Ligand SMILES: [Zn+2]
């Protein structure tokens with residue numbers, strides 16, 4: 001992980017930009033049905049403490065509640081999914097694909113592998129968990 005400098009990211013259209021001052025963890029790949037439906041493939045997300053995250057253009061940010069205890073933030077203009085957050089958590093998961101330039105991150109583990117699609121294999125050597133880790 002690279003936690004020595006800020007990393008910037010954005011949605012596809014650029015209306016929402018974000019700056020991360022420090023990552024809380026490496027990337028977790030989630031193959032659950034919700035993540036697959038929303039992204040068209042699977043989610044790869046890092047995570048930050050909320051006080052290490054600055055979001056600009058949040059008026060374009062829409063939160064969709066796919067489960068009882070969490071919601072997913074996406075750009076209402078271009079549709080990019082950017083965030084996932086659990087209710088009452090002081091951390092926010094951020095889709096790793098939104099960052100510009102190097103992040104210093106790597107995939108730490110795959111979760112909900114039991115729900116993954118049949119059209120791809122997981123073979124990067126990272127740990128795999130059938131459900132949540
Ligand atoms: Zn956008």
Ligand SMILES: [Zn+2]
Nearest residue numbers: 030031032035
């Ligand atoms: Zn998921």
